Amino acid sequence: MSDDRDAWLGAAERALRAAPPTALLAAAGELLAKYVQASEVTLLLADYGLTVLQPVTRLPHTGEQVPVRDGAPAGRAFSAEAPIVEVTSDPGIVIAHLPITVRGDRLGVLSVRLPEPVKGAPRVLELAAFATAFGHELIVAERDTDLYLQARRRRRLTLAAEMQWQLLPGRGFSRPEVTLGGHLEPAYAIGGDNFDWSTSDDFLTVTVTDGQGHGIDAALLTNLAVNALRNARRAGIGLEDQACLADQAVYAEYGGKRYAPSLLLRFDLATGQAQAVDAGSPQLFRLRDDTVRRVPFEAQMPLGMFEETDYRLQSFEVLPGDRLVIVSSGVHGSPNEGRDAFGERALQEIVAATRTSSAHETARAVVDGLMQHHGGHELPQDAAVVCMDWRGRQP
Secondary structure (H helix, E strand, O other): OOOHHHHHHHHHHHHHHHHHHHHHHHHHHOOOOOOHHOOOEEEEEEEOOOOOOEEEOOOOOOOOOEOOOOOHHHHHHHHHHOOEEOOOOHHHHOEEEEEEEEEEEEEEEEEEEEEOOOOOOOOOOHHHHHHHHHHHHHHHHHHOOOHHHHHOOOOOHHHHHHHHHHHOOOEEEEOOEEEEEEEEOOOOOOEEEEEEEEEEOEEEEEEEOOOOHHHHHHHHHHHHHHHHHHHHHHHOOHHHHHHHHHHHHHHHHHHOOOOOOOEEEEEOOOOOEEEEEEEOEEEEEEEEEOOOEOOOOOOOOEOOOOOOOOOOOOOEEOOOOEEEEEHHHHHOOEEEEOOOOOOHHHHHHHHHHHHOOHHHHHHHHHHHHHHOOOOOOOOOOEEEEEEEEEEOOOO
């Protein structure tokens, strides 16, 4: 059975790689019809707000949206990142809802209508492997077509939001030592807040940047700050020097009139030893042994506020089982109409209440709590949230 499985999956992967970027779904339908007798294949992509799954059809037309949180099988498969098999009213017919996740980045769901598996037929886990292979090709295809990015949109993005979403490394990442999940809000009008991460064999670097201002001005500032940090990081220099060079780049452009508060973190994947540069307002909370506390750092000047700021490192440690949640000032300092700030206590309660949820769902829960704080209305300030689950490296 294993040889048969490997043979059809290998053939399917080769066929997906050969398909034109806009024809991935058609290719998947043909392959699954051939190998598992599928009668219908639907691609559902998560929208920018992670509230609905959008069917991919020939644009500008689209199918009926599937809410992520109303208990629908496709929504449950996406949230749980696990296959869900739905029994239909047609005898002997099921729908396998297969999450599309690539290295921890949740993209959507592939829903496959097919005969109920019988002995010798491909199992659900094999179909899940096909969905993962499809996801890898989907990411590659997005470089050459706007189809999938357009299909994810419930409405038009602002230009600033377009810039910010394109700047992200993704919305999730996973490797044996750690899992990350992040979210930006307001999803369709985000301006200045952003997050970034990068991993090597031995280290993980995470930054959250809170670009000052709103709209296109904030997006331009954040783009400069994030790319300056990336440029310095890729030069192989230390975390404090990354902050210094990014600070110089922002100051050279704005002369101190605009600046970018940022939190820079670097983790040793083998030991859990971590370094931090607190250059502004983003805050870090840690859940350990059912207790949530803010991790205090020495506050230093935001990137670009003054010329040639000298940044200093601070050290801390993460242990297996720790959950870290990083939030921008648009979360921890956001006032509602009554002028009450969202605050540390509310954050601690949400992080504690979602301790059994995934990193992705916890990041989204923080945003949901912030929305409730504002009476369910669109946020008046940009908000960025990154949740990190630390497992550490096994001996």
